[in-house]
Amino acid sequence: MSLLELHTRSLELAAAVVDTVQPEQLVLPTPCGDWSLRRLLEHLVGQHRGFAAAADGAGPDLVLWRDAPVHGDPGGAFRHSAARLTAAFARAAAAPRPAPLRLPGIRDGGPVPFERAVGFHLLDTLVHAWDVAVALGPPDRLTAAVDEDPALAGALLAVAGAVPAGPADRAPGRAFAAVRAADGAAGPFERALALLGRDPAWAVPVR
Template identity: 65%
Template structure:
């Protein structure tokens, strides 16, 4: 299966999780330290818009990736911008167009497959962040672990993310990697390698 199609599957799974978010839950804490659920979803929608602009040929403009308000219906904003992104990725694949991703590197653009892989990782990990904030990540974890092609693509991208002090310093996208548990599944392994505790729960829950 092509990576763009696997990304479509990742977006479908993440959108299914976000569909369960209720307005009164937007102030819940998430595994992203200091981020509420609203802040996390604003980041996701901003990334959808930024990657879509890059897939359409935009240059290295950081402003295109800015967090975006999700309004009174965050699930609708997530689905709408996610649909726009998947269409932009398909068009970029047809044109074999590289993508400028200034948040990652302000230099030569990335090959399409690498850029799609970055966002596939972001989509699944932030989908898990949302599910964990809601207290029910098990269904998403099982769905990803049950899709060999999808979880294989996730691990391939995850294992290529540098795990150096410089790359995992405060303020960077990921915290220092954790040691995966021997009994953990493949999605849990990816989460641990990216510095997330697969057993994370909000304090007091």
């Protein structure tokens, strides 16, 4: 299975999670710092739009990456923006030599090879899908779906393992925290989460 097919699979799994979000749940906390579930979903839709624009040749203009409102239909907003992104990636991949993408959050907007950019977004999609799932309850269905797909799990682990992990890269306010030790019985998804500093045992605080 190609990387683009795996990326599409990651979006499908994430969309299945987002589809379950109810409007009253948008205020729930998430593992992403002080982001509410609404803010996280708006970030995801904004990232879809930004990556789609980059795949279509746009420069690293932060305006193109702004969070996008999800209103009362987070599943619809996610799926619509994901479809635009999938189409943009397909257009870029159809070129004899796909052009690098200009991503403002990476290399200060410098060119990122196309396949590496797709891998980055696959990682972002699955990890944030887990963030959404764990905000709603146990994320077992999502983690099992990835763990049972060797190609997808392998791609996720490969990208997670390549994310810089130096002190400056994992400082407070960065996208990922310091690498955590994974449980010996952890599956591929939980090992990837540990590489990125996520706590697989995270749960919504009890009030």
